Amino acid sequence: MQYHPDKPIIAGNWKMNGLRGSKIEIEKLVNFLGNNNQNSNVIIFPPYTLISDFVNIAVSSDLFIGSQDCHQVNRGAYTGSISPEMIKDLGCNFVILGHSEVRNTKDESSILISKKAEATHKNNLTSIICVGEDAKSRMQGKQLDYVSNQLLKSIPTSANINNTVIAYEPIWAIGTGKSAHLEDIEIMHKHIISFLNDSKIFDNNPPNVIYGGSVNADNSRDILSIDNVNGALVGGASLDSDEFIKIIQSI
Ligand code: 13P
Numbered sequence: 422m423q424y425h426p427d428k429p430i431i432a433g434n435w436k437m438n439g440l441r442g443s444k445i446e447i448e449k450l451v452n453f454l455g456n457n458n459q460n461s462n463v464i465i466f467p468p469y470t471l472i473s474d475f476v477n478i479a480v481s482s483d484l485f486i487g488s489q490d491c492h493q494v495n496r497g498a499y500t501g502s503i504s505p506e507m508i509k510d511l512g513c514n515f516v517i518l519g520h521s522e523v524r525n526t527k528d529e530s531s532i533l534i535s536k537k538a539e540a541t542h543k544n545n546l547t548s549i550i551c552v553g554e555d556a557k558s559r560m561q562g563k564q565l566d567y568v569s570n571q572l573l574k575s576i577p578t579s580a581n582i583n584n585t586v587i588a589y590e591p592i593w594a595i596g597t598g599k600s601a602h603l604e605d606i607e608i609m610h611k612h613i614i615s616f617l618n619d620s621k622i623f624d625n626n627p628p629n630v631i632y633g634g635s636v637n638a639d640n641s642r643d644i645l646s647i648d649n650v651n652g653a654l655v656g657g658a659s660l661d662s663d664e665f666i667k668i669i670q671s672i
Contacts, residue, residue: 422483424462424514424547426582429645430631430652431669432464432549433659434489434517439471447478449662453669454483461652461672464515465659469503476512487515487549490523493536495544505537505544516541517654519551519575521592531574539577542584549586549654550575551633552613556593564591565612572616582628587613588654594634596656603647606632610649638667645672 447465454463464485467475475486492502508516518541519534534550541548552571554564568589576585589609594601601609610630617627632644633654641653652672659665 422485422514424485424583426629428459429461429672430464430586430629430654431461431665431672432466432487432515432631432652432654433665434466434520434633434654434656435468435471435660436489436522436656437468438660439467441471441474443467443471443660444474444478446660446662447475447484450665451479451482451484453662453666459483461669463669466515466517472508472511472513480512485514487513487517489517489520491516491518491537491541493533493540495540505541505546509544509546513546515547515549517549517551517588519571521551521553521555521590521595524551525592531571534575535577538575538585539579542577542579545584547584547586548580549588549631551588551590551654553588553590553592553595553634559591559593564609568609568613569616572613572620576620576622578622580622580628582623582626585628586652587617587628587630588633589613589630590633590654596635598635600635600640600644601632603643606644606650607647610647614649636668638664638671641668642671 466487488508495504495506538548554567558567629651631652636653637658
């Protein structure tokens with residue numbers, strides 16, 4: 422199965438949640454996708470410990486499995502790290518990079534994220550590069566510059582519409598139950614698309630730009646119908662397959 426950049430993306434980031442018993446959620450999801458025509462790319466990002474189990478369940482289905490992060494080199498003395506080659510070897514197609522929870526806890530720079538993205542591209546993986554301002558920048562009205570700066574430094578020249586997706590996740594909207602206002606999402610996505618269009622990398626052919634931050638089954642239809650919002654990166658609401666399926670159906 423291949424990623425279709427012409428279709429929207431509904432992705433579930435499980436973060437540090439899920440035990441082996443959570444397989445049942447993936448079985449339900451695979452079953453749903455098998456019985457319904459897909460007008461979107463559906464991806465689940467489990468913790469590393471469950472990737473292999475989930476890939477086995479999702480094999481020959483319409484569900485992609487991805488990794489929540491990876492190292493910037495393929496092998497070596499990097500205790501505790503997982504490489505893009507290993508992720509590809511497990512059967513993943515996607516990797517999330519630069520999630521604010523990683524940028525902040527590991528003090529990760531945009532330059533490092535760009536290196537990681539380049540490494541994923543070399544391994545035929547599609548990277549979902551996350552950007553998004555913190556509450557302070559939003560309060561100061563500096564959110565557009567903040568995100569432009571992240572985009573400028575986080576995207577390598579190897580990026581194209583097939584191997585790259587941008588996720589706009591305002592930090593203050595993550596895990597709070599309060600998504601950004603629809604108008605603010607619209608303004609930011611328009612800004613990101615015009616930034617990507619201006620950048621030589623994508624040559625006026627920008628990749629999918631998806632929104633994340635307290636997306637759930639109640640607000641997904643409104644969010645997904647905003648101009649230039651090509652999908653959603655869902656955290657908490659992706660853990661329950663019934664709710665996640667409702668989000669898939671809202672596109
Ligand atoms: P929530 O949907 O739980 O706010 O998380 C969003 C997110 O960080 C997805 O990567």
